[in-house]
Amino acid sequence: MVDFRIIQVTDIHIGRKEEYPFGVNLRANFLNTLADLEQMNPDLLVLTGDFCYKDPRQDVYEWIHQQLDVVGVPYEVIGGNHDDTSLMTTGLLGENLSNEQSEYYFSDEIAGYHILFLDTASGAISPEQLSWMKQEVRRSTDQQLLVFMHHPPVLAGVPHMDNGYPLQNRQEVLEVLTMHPSSVQVFCGHYHVDRSVVWQNVMVHITPSLFMQIFPYVKDFAIDHYQIGYRVIDFAEDTIRHSVRYLPGSRY
Template identity: 25%
Template sequence: MLIAQVSDLHVCAPGQLANGVVDTNAMARDAVRAVAALQPRPDALLLTGDLVEAGGPESYAHLLELLAPIELPLYPLAGNHDERESLARAFEGRIGPHTARLPGFWQYAAALGPLRLLALDTVVPMKGHGALCARRLDWLDQRLTEDATPTLIAMHHPPFATGIGHMDEMGLLEGAEALEAIVRRHGQVQAILCGHLHRSIQVRFGGTVAMVCPSTAHQIALNLLGSSADGYVMETPGFQLHLWHGGRLVSHTAPIGDFGGTKPFA
């Protein structure tokens, strides 16, 4: 089982630029080409982070148009730039097979061969930070209790502080400790896959590993001063591949770009 994860595409309506500067649509096309060219072909595509720059039907229609060359089951999450209702309407009929959707939230379960995916909704409407309320956490606990299949949890806001001050202020401000306790009780959780931070970051969390996927567009500036002002940099974009291999999860971060192809060692 091979799962590709792309994150924080920030797709705009056609002709628009994110922050008035970044051509996230062109960069999303590059990401789609990179994923579509993968060999072996992934079994599913997980979409985390902010899928669009500004929620709305036109942006989601453009997102789906850009994703069309990837003929894989799609498993999207909602980010703080997204609108749950618009996302749900856009992906109805396009999302891969799933069950147990939680009413009122974009939260669901999906069987992915030998793995199970539990997609959590951390969105607080009209806010940058995230939260997991009792309903969302109870749903997670119930899903983990009912099935011991090796499980991936996917969510937008990472449930840990990173040291990047302005992003930690927009982190998961409610429910992180309760989430960690739930994960610690259920040993089948192989990893927690996140977006939002536009960087590759890993940490131990609840007896497993939580990781952030880099963005297909701009990256958040790596500033660990604690009180750093916000900012982004045009570092190399990337995506992640999660391979279930030999009874364990192996995750790779892949840069997006033309680097001259593979060359043999002398």
């Protein structure tokens, strides 16, 4: 018996209609994922950033919005480093929700868990957002805490990403998260791998991309494989369980 099911999709990287980077049909990957996850009967989709291939494009956000509307499942979005918060929220949510720091973040209560949706699109978390995080962590001390964000708040042993594209102020973020008296579950993307990292009471779960996966054992960029995956997160009987579901990737 599942009380509530969240499906996390990340790093979609949609480009122009006839664009196939590394021979990958990114639009087909996204459409195939949406078709597959419908059978999972999710209560909520959480899309954790990098909607666009390289540069943010309004037409890409609008196309993604159209596909999500067809599925008809409620969804939340947060930005990644290939996103523009203003364009993203306008295209996907119908209004510009970007604040003075060009960030969009919020919290929610789901199945007894306090959930933070953070914005790391700039590669860091602003002082204003950090202050808000502290308030949210303090007021959730009697609840379990979950976090959705694009960048992992830790180094993950993937040299290409750790050396070139980590969250810039991850130590400050960890200091806030470790204020919570019990374990904190973090669900993120960005690294194009399936990996979990534990740092004190913070458990970080990196979800694979809908583009391709990076080989995590060498310093230079190398593709591991073209399978794609999304994460199924179930809240059931006072527990949380989650796993990655893999699908074949589409090649051009």
